Each structure stands twice: as C-alpha cells, then as structure tokens.
Amino acid sequence: MKKLLVIILMLVGSSTLWAQQNSTLKREVVGRDIGQLKGIKISGRIIDEITGEALVGATVTVPELNLTRITDTNGGFELVLDRAEYNLQFRYVGYETVEYPITAVGDGRLSIRMLQEDFELDDVVIFGRDPEKNIRSTDMGAITLSINTMRELPPFMGEIDIVRSLATLPGVSQVGEASAGLNVRGGGVDQNLIQFGGAPIYNPSHMFGLFTAFNADMVNDLTLYKAVVPARYGGRSSAILDILPKAGSVDRWGGDLMVSNFSGKLSLNGPVVPGKVSILGGFRISYINWLLQSLSNTTLNNSSANFYDGNVIISAPISDNNEFTYSYYRSYDDFAFASDTTISWNNNAHSFQWKSKMSEKLSMEALGYLSQYNYGIFNQSGINDFDLNSNIQDLGGKLFFTYTLNPKQKFSFGGEMKDIQIQPGELIPTGENQDILPKKVQNEHGREFAGHFQHEFELGEKVGFSYGVRYDLYQYLGDRIVRQYAPNRPVSEGSAISETQYGKGDVIQTYDGLGPRASFRYSLSKYSSIKLGYNKMYQFIHLISNTATIAPTDVWKLSDGFLKPQIADQISLGFYNNFKGNIFETSVEVYYKDLQNVVEYKDGATLIVQNHLETELIPAEGRAFGAEFYIKKNLGRLTGWMSYTYSRALRRVITPFEEENINNGAWYASNFDKPHDLTLIGNYKLSTNTSVSATFAYNTGRPVTFPDAKFDYSGNSLAYFNDRNQERLPDFHRLDLSLNFKLKGKGKFYDGNWTLSVLNVYGRKNPFSIFFDDAEGAPPQALRLALLGIPLPSLSYAIKF
Known part of the structure; x- marks a missing residue:
C-alpha cells in the first residue's frame, strides 16, 4: 500500500511539474x-x-x-x-x-x-520555399531556386551548374552547347544584371561557357526576375539574377570536398567569434587539359585551359536585429589556343551588407560594392606579338527601406548610385620586329543615380496589387575627345568634321527616365490565380559584339551622345494552378516586349581597338513575344518538371540612309531567336540513398548568315553576304543522365555522395560554331564544329565533414 501511495504521489508531482513548465x-x-x-x-x-x-x-x-x-x-x-x-x-x-x-x-x-533536414528522407521536396507562393503573391516571372533543387538535375561535367539550371526553365535559354550567359525573353546576354552578394558580375563563365563561374557550395539560393522586376532593381533591360551567398557556421567548423575527373573544390567554414561571427571560404580549380589532349582536332589537342574561382564570406549575425556580411569573389580563366595565343579574363568583386530591423515595422538594408572585370588576348606566335587588354571597374552603394504597415500591406523605398569606368582596349606590341603600332582606346566614365518606391497590398483574400516606380539618371563624363559629324550624312570616318575636348568630370551627355512597374493578382481559388503585369526598364551599358554569347574579345560600351540607352517595355499575363495539395504546380504565361535603341553593327564592322565605335554601330528596334508552359511535380518518388516555350526575338534597322539599312528595313531574327524550346527534367528515387536523373532538351537552331556568293578582289577570294540571319543551324537536342548514390561507411570520409553522369548520351553532334571553307565554283561552304560530339562521362565524389 505504501508503494502504491508513493507511485501516485510521484505521478501527481510529475504532472504538476510538467504543467508548470509548459505554462512557463x-x-x-x-x-x-x-x-x-x-x-x-x-x-x-x-x-x-x-x-x-x-x-x-x-x-x-x-x-x-x-x-x-x-x-x-x-x-x-x-x-x-x-x-x-x-x-x-x-x-x-x-x-x-x-x-x-x-x-x-x-x-x-x-x-x-x-535545422537542415536529413536528405535521406524518402521524399525530397524540390519546390522553393512557400509551395503556394506562385498562387498568392503578386510576383510575375520571379523564379527562386535553392541549391537543393539544383542537386536534382544531372550535373554538368561532375558539378551543379547554376546558369544551366536556370536555362531549363520556360523563357530562359542559351544560344549553344558551351555558351556564356542567359537569353531571357528575347534579350541578349548583356541585358541581364547578374549580381553575387549585391555586386555585379560581368562574365559569369569559365572556359567560354563550358562551366559556370559560381561555386554552388558558396550559394544559398538565387532568384531570377524575368517579367515584373521589383523597383529596387535596375540598370538592365531584360532580367535580374540575384545570387545570395551562403553563410558559415557560428558554432562549429566543417566543410565540403568534391573531386571529379574535370575539376575539384574545397570549402571550409566555422566560427571566428563563437555565436557571433563566422567565415566561409571556398576554392575550385580545373584540370581539364587531359580532355583537350584526347580530342582528334589537332588545334584543340595542342591547346590548354585553366580556371579557378574562390570565395570568402564573413557573416556576423550579432543580434536578432542586426546582421553584417562581407563577401569576396574572384574567378580567373586562361585558354592557350594552339600554344601561340592566350585569352584570359578574371572577375573580382567585394561587397559589404548591413541588414537592420530598426523597429517592429521598419527594416533597413545598406550595401556597398566594388566589382572589377579584366580581359585580354596575348599573342606569342613570334610574328607581330602583342598584348590586347581591357577592363571595367564598377563602384556603387545601395540603401533600401521596408515598412510593413500590417501583414497585408508593405512599402519599399530607397536609392542607389554607381560610378563605372571602362578601359575599352589597349594594343601593346611585344616583339622586336613589329608591323603593328601601339594603340589605346579612350577611356569611358559614367555615373548612375536611382531612386525607387514600391507598394504591395492585398484587398481581401482574392485581390493583390503591387505598383512602383524607379527613376534613373545617367551622366556620361569626360575626360574625352568627342567627334562631330556632318549633318544629313551617315556617321562614318569620312563624315567627321570636328572634335571637342571635354575635361575630367565634365558632363558630356545626360539621360533620365521613369520606369513604372505594376502587377495585379486575382485568386480564383486557394490553388489558382491569374496575374497581369507591366514593366519598364532602362540600360546604360552595352555589350558590343558580333557573336551570340559573351567572349573575351567583346567590348563593353557606355551610352553616349550617339548610343542612346536601351529601353524595354514588357507586358505579361499568366494563369497559375496547383493540384493535389501543391504536389503539381502549373503555369501558362504570355508576354510581349518592345525594345528601343538596341545595338546592331554595320556590315563589315571593326569592333576591336576602335576609338570611335559610333562609326560601326547602328541603332535598332526590337520586339519579342511568346508563350511559356510549365508543369512541375514536387513530391513522390518521381519528381521533375517540363517547360516549353514558343517565342520570337526580332530586330529591325531603318535609317534615313539606304546603305545602312539591314535586310531592306524588314524585321529579321536576332542571333538568339529560337522559336521552339522544350526541356524535360526527371528525378526518380530508386531507394533512400540512390536516385536517377535525366534531362532532355530540344530547341530550334539559332539564326546564322551564310554567304550567297564569292568574288575576287586584288587576287583574294572574298565572300559576299546579302540578307542577315536568314538561315539556321541544325536543331539542338541532347539527353543527359546521371546516377546519384550514397555509400554507408564506417567513418565520415567513407560516407559520401557519388555521382556518375553521362552528357550527350546518344552522341548528338550539336554545332558549337560554324566556319566557312572555299569550294571551287561555288560560294564558301559552311562547316560546323561540335564541341560535345560524343557521349561524355564524368564521375564525382562529394563529402561533408
């Protein structure tokens, strides 16, 4: 009886104590x-x-x-x-x-x-953050991908590829198999602002686009805005890619290691001040020369390639209300072509960010950055050796405020400024017996100022609205000599009549404009909605290139008195519907984009080391339109998505001078116009530790210009070109497969993730580029170079420690 009484008293006491703790x-x-x-x-x-x-x-x-x-x-x-x-x-x-x-x-x-989840769970959720955000928010064309999502895709040459992951989504494409940058809704690669930790990056590629220049282990997530861009972003006319760096641990040290047959990377992170300040460092390097040396092309197997990139991120979440982050990013490439010409480029970017919650309703974000991009060509053939180099320096600061009036209403406002300087090109002879002379193109200097305001609110459960405006002011500055040209004549070397000298800091040209943005959402139900959006953006820097993608020989040019800023107006309409508790996510979007002051070049234009580019360029107008279809399965053993885009990206050049008109003033396809673009993604979990992934891509071949005839001039056989971009390369299609599995070992270093992938499974010879060869009695014949003309296997091993 006494024992029973003691047990009852213990139970009563424990229940009372639990209730007190829960109440507390x-x-x-x-x-x-x-x-x-x-x-x-x-x-x-x-x-x-x-x-x-x-x-x-x-x-x-x-x-x-x-x-x-x-x-x-x-x-x-x-x-x-x-x-x-x-x-x-x-x-x-x-x-x-x-x-x-x-x-x-x-x-x-x-x-x-x-806590981060254990990825050995039976189901891997690949939808980003809120599974109903695509239905409830007023955002249009905003795509957020986490690294966890991108891990479900077949890796490219053993690695997660950030840019290629985005290119699997509707409205986003690349011009070829190894191309740098993205083409978003009919825009060129220079019409996208790519920023890492808030700092702009001018060349996001390694090896001419074969690898992305961002180490995925340094990235937390990324967001691409392709339709209605928030008013806080500007400076480009097509899209914004905002990459958020990862932070290190404030409690313990750890890291990641990955090795593959093409590249390797290592990252370490841990506390500098326990509980307050962390550091994350990462380094990635290639060893791909063995692949080049195994190719049958004699030019390529006598070449060599090297790249690396590194990151340092210091994060200080010193309180619930204040967080400081410093981010440093560097990338470097060099490619020695047939042992006599080396092409190199590098990015350096620093950014410092302070986030502060100033009150329950008001928060602030301050950011300063310095971004530098250098590129050059070095010829050491022994005949007319030279160095050709150029660089960009972009220095800026941004200040943003967010005021949340209530859970259904929010205001955003702020401003920014940037100072940008470009050294477009300097040619330096380096040999003894030279037939070329040194030449330096005039430097360019510009400043941008911007202020913005945005208001987001909901009217009940069905209606959401967001509107805003961004004011951009741009100044083109001296020190510079500016030419004047004769009126009523084409701008050319022969029509120059005088020059004006502007001193350092003198304002040569000013442009400004208002860029309104608005989006409207009406919810048909909890799982479906329709949205309508409008967006206007200005761009004051241009990539001058006669190629379809970013190359080290391209020239970046600021708007001046001859080259006006690009202006893009876009209207979008979309329908969004989720099924079966957000397991399936679908959308249909249509859009129309009008482009002003797009850069085109005259036939036979000389773009390298050109002091007066206005004589080689022609202003054009553009338009782009299309329909995007998307269906995604988020849960289950089989996950993935399908995207299909029908789109057109057209250009037209009409000037008062007939000799400058292109294709007689008719609309023609841009270099990256690809009407049909289909991507299929699948990931199937065979078991807790094993999965198979597949990607199939098909798109229309991009436009090219073929010669119509040839003629002899001073003993030389020259090609004759007529209309521009009237032919197309063969259609692109490719299948990639990968097997992902995790081995269970006795220690951490045995307990890693293995990935076996095969690119171009059936050996499709998709053209990387075209060149022309003379043929007797016929126009020059087009030949294509396939970069990945055979299946390419890769094996990688990754561990956490």
Missing part, C-alpha cells in the same frame, strides 16, 4: 499582458540553428486560421491573433518543419531555430 514556456512566448482578447501581436525571427543566418522567405502558418506569412529579409515575421490556443508551423525548403504550440494571451516574441 507559454508565458515566455506570448508575454505577460493577459488582459488582451483580440489584436495580440506575435512577432519573431527564424534563423538557422547552426549558422545563425536569417532564413528569408520561410513560411509561418497558423492552421486554425488558414493564415500564412512569409519572413522578411531579416528572417522576421509578425502575426495578429485573437486570444486562443494555436499550433504554429514553420517551414523552409531543405529544413525540418517545426511545430510550435502556443496559447496567445498577450503580445510576445519568438526566436525559432531550424
């Missing part, structure tokens, strides 16, 4: 004001359990009210509740879901720490 927890969560019945404010911040990094865009759900909120740029959120019991749910892609029961009796604050 709830008081800590909701505060001490127990007199409230309605309008109870529960605010908080969600961070990574290990790194302390704010989780931006995480979802906070109150199932009892069917209410969902998204965390802001500081990981903060706010709920307004009635007095009752609730079971809060916190979700973020790649992290374990947190369920948090509370009893709301008064205002309070939560601090939620989330």
Whole structure:
C-alpha cells in the first residue's frame, strides 16, 4: 500500500511539474499582458540553428486560421491573433518543419531555430520555399531556386551548374552547347544584371561557357526576375539574377570536398567569434587539359585551359536585429589556343551588407560594392606579338527601406548610385620586329543615380496589387575627345568634321527616365490565380559584339551622345494552378516586349581597338513575344518538371540612309531567336540513398548568315553576304543522365555522395560554331564544329565533414 501511495504521489508531482513548465514556456512566448482578447501581436525571427543566418522567405502558418506569412529579409515575421490556443508551423525548403504550440494571451516574441533536414528522407521536396507562393503573391516571372533543387538535375561535367539550371526553365535559354550567359525573353546576354552578394558580375563563365563561374557550395539560393522586376532593381533591360551567398557556421567548423575527373573544390567554414561571427571560404580549380589532349582536332589537342574561382564570406549575425556580411569573389580563366595565343579574363568583386530591423515595422538594408572585370588576348606566335587588354571597374552603394504597415500591406523605398569606368582596349606590341603600332582606346566614365518606391497590398483574400516606380539618371563624363559629324550624312570616318575636348568630370551627355512597374493578382481559388503585369526598364551599358554569347574579345560600351540607352517595355499575363495539395504546380504565361535603341553593327564592322565605335554601330528596334508552359511535380518518388516555350526575338534597322539599312528595313531574327524550346527534367528515387536523373532538351537552331556568293578582289577570294540571319543551324537536342548514390561507411570520409553522369548520351553532334571553307565554283561552304560530339562521362565524389 505504501508503494502504491508513493507511485501516485510521484505521478501527481510529475504532472504538476510538467504543467508548470509548459505554462512557463507559454508565458515566455506570448508575454505577460493577459488582459488582451483580440489584436495580440506575435512577432519573431527564424534563423538557422547552426549558422545563425536569417532564413528569408520561410513560411509561418497558423492552421486554425488558414493564415500564412512569409519572413522578411531579416528572417522576421509578425502575426495578429485573437486570444486562443494555436499550433504554429514553420517551414523552409531543405529544413525540418517545426511545430510550435502556443496559447496567445498577450503580445510576445519568438526566436525559432531550424535545422537542415536529413536528405535521406524518402521524399525530397524540390519546390522553393512557400509551395503556394506562385498562387498568392503578386510576383510575375520571379523564379527562386535553392541549391537543393539544383542537386536534382544531372550535373554538368561532375558539378551543379547554376546558369544551366536556370536555362531549363520556360523563357530562359542559351544560344549553344558551351555558351556564356542567359537569353531571357528575347534579350541578349548583356541585358541581364547578374549580381553575387549585391555586386555585379560581368562574365559569369569559365572556359567560354563550358562551366559556370559560381561555386554552388558558396550559394544559398538565387532568384531570377524575368517579367515584373521589383523597383529596387535596375540598370538592365531584360532580367535580374540575384545570387545570395551562403553563410558559415557560428558554432562549429566543417566543410565540403568534391573531386571529379574535370575539376575539384574545397570549402571550409566555422566560427571566428563563437555565436557571433563566422567565415566561409571556398576554392575550385580545373584540370581539364587531359580532355583537350584526347580530342582528334589537332588545334584543340595542342591547346590548354585553366580556371579557378574562390570565395570568402564573413557573416556576423550579432543580434536578432542586426546582421553584417562581407563577401569576396574572384574567378580567373586562361585558354592557350594552339600554344601561340592566350585569352584570359578574371572577375573580382567585394561587397559589404548591413541588414537592420530598426523597429517592429521598419527594416533597413545598406550595401556597398566594388566589382572589377579584366580581359585580354596575348599573342606569342613570334610574328607581330602583342598584348590586347581591357577592363571595367564598377563602384556603387545601395540603401533600401521596408515598412510593413500590417501583414497585408508593405512599402519599399530607397536609392542607389554607381560610378563605372571602362578601359575599352589597349594594343601593346611585344616583339622586336613589329608591323603593328601601339594603340589605346579612350577611356569611358559614367555615373548612375536611382531612386525607387514600391507598394504591395492585398484587398481581401482574392485581390493583390503591387505598383512602383524607379527613376534613373545617367551622366556620361569626360575626360574625352568627342567627334562631330556632318549633318544629313551617315556617321562614318569620312563624315567627321570636328572634335571637342571635354575635361575630367565634365558632363558630356545626360539621360533620365521613369520606369513604372505594376502587377495585379486575382485568386480564383486557394490553388489558382491569374496575374497581369507591366514593366519598364532602362540600360546604360552595352555589350558590343558580333557573336551570340559573351567572349573575351567583346567590348563593353557606355551610352553616349550617339548610343542612346536601351529601353524595354514588357507586358505579361499568366494563369497559375496547383493540384493535389501543391504536389503539381502549373503555369501558362504570355508576354510581349518592345525594345528601343538596341545595338546592331554595320556590315563589315571593326569592333576591336576602335576609338570611335559610333562609326560601326547602328541603332535598332526590337520586339519579342511568346508563350511559356510549365508543369512541375514536387513530391513522390518521381519528381521533375517540363517547360516549353514558343517565342520570337526580332530586330529591325531603318535609317534615313539606304546603305545602312539591314535586310531592306524588314524585321529579321536576332542571333538568339529560337522559336521552339522544350526541356524535360526527371528525378526518380530508386531507394533512400540512390536516385536517377535525366534531362532532355530540344530547341530550334539559332539564326546564322551564310554567304550567297564569292568574288575576287586584288587576287583574294572574298565572300559576299546579302540578307542577315536568314538561315539556321541544325536543331539542338541532347539527353543527359546521371546516377546519384550514397555509400554507408564506417567513418565520415567513407560516407559520401557519388555521382556518375553521362552528357550527350546518344552522341548528338550539336554545332558549337560554324566556319566557312572555299569550294571551287561555288560560294564558301559552311562547316560546323561540335564541341560535345560524343557521349561524355564524368564521375564525382562529394563529402561533408
């Protein structure tokens, strides 16, 4: 009997103690004001359990009210509740879901720490952040991809490729098999602003586009804006790619190691000041020369290629309200073509960011950056040796404020300025017996200023609206000599009549303009909506190139008195529908884009080391339109998506001078016009530790100009070209496969991820480039060079430690 009495007393005591602890927890969560019945404010911040990094865009759900909120740029959120019991749910892609029961009796604050999920779960969720964000938000054409999503794609030569991952989505393409940059909704590669940690990157590629110049281990996520771009972004006329760097751990040291038969990379991260300051460093290097030497092409197997990139990221989440981040990025490439000509380029970018939650409603973000891009060609053939180099320096600062009036209404405003200097080209003879003379193109200097405002609000559950405006001011500055040309004559060397000298800092030309942006959303149901959007953007820097992709020989040029800023107006309409509890996500978008002051070049233009580029260029107008179809399966053993785009990207040149008109003033296809673009992505989990991935891509061959005839001039056989871009390369199609598996070993270094991939499984000889060879009694014949004309296997091994 005594033993029974003791057991009863112990149970009663334990129950009382548990109730007291649970009650204490709830008081800590909701505060001490127990007199409230309605309008109870529960605010908080969600961070990574290990790194302390704010989780931006995480979802906070109150199932009892069917209410969902998204965390802001500081990981903060706010709920307004009635007095009752609730079971809060916190979700973020790649992290374990947190369920948090509370009893709301008064205002309070939560601090939620989330752990990354174990990727050995049976189902891998590949949708980004909020699975219903595509339905509920007013965003149009905004695509966010996490690294976890990109891991589901077959790796390119053993690695996750950021740019190629985006090119699998509707409205986004590349011109060829190894091409740098992206073409977004009929825009050129220079019409995209690519920024890493807020700093612009001018060449995002290694080896002419064979590899992306970003180490995926240094990236947290990335967002591409291709339709309605938020007013805080500007400076380009097509799209914005914002890459968010990863933060290191504030609690413990760790790292990642990956080796493949083409490249290797290593990253380390850990606390500098435990709990306060972390550092993350990464380095990637190639060893691809063995592949070049194995090719049958004698020019390529006598060539060599090298690249590397490195990152250092210092993050200091010193409090719930303040976070500082410093990011440094460097990439380097050199390619020795047939042992006598070396082409090299490198990026350097520094950025410093401060995020601050100034009050419950107001947050601030300040950013400063310095970005440099250098490129050059070095000829060491022994005859007329030379160095040709150029560089860009971009220095800027940005300040953003966000004021959240209530969960359904938010204001954003701020400003920025940048100073950009370009050294377009300097030719330096390096040999003894030279037939060439040194030459230096005049430097260019410009400044940009911008202010912006945006207002987002919801009217009930069905209607959402966002509108904003961005004001851009641009100044083209001296020191510079500017030519004047005779009126009523084409701008050419022969029509120059005088020159004017402008001193350093003198304003030579000014442009400005208002860029309104607006989007409207109407929800047909919880799982479907329609959206309408409009966007206007200005661009003051141009890539002068007669190729379809970025190359080291291309010239970057600022707007001046002859070359006006590009202006793009785009209108979009979309329908979005999710099925079966967000397992399936679908969308259809149509768009029309009008382009002004697009850069085209005259027939036979000389673009390298050209002091007066205005004599080689012609202003053009452009238009692009299309329809994009997308279906994605987010859950289950089989996941993936299908995207199909029908689009056109056209150009037209009409001037008062008949000799400058292209194709007699008719519309013609741009270099990257590809009407049909289809991508199929699939990932099937064979078991907990094994999966198979496949990517199939098909698109129309890009336009090219073939010679119509040939003629002899002074003993030389020359090709004659007539209309531009009237022919096409053969259609592109390719299948890639990969097998991903994880071995269970006795130690961490045996417990890694293996990836076996095969690119171009059936050996399609897709053309990388074309060249022409003379043929007796016929026009020059076009020949194509296939870079990946055979299946290309790769094997990589990755571990965490």
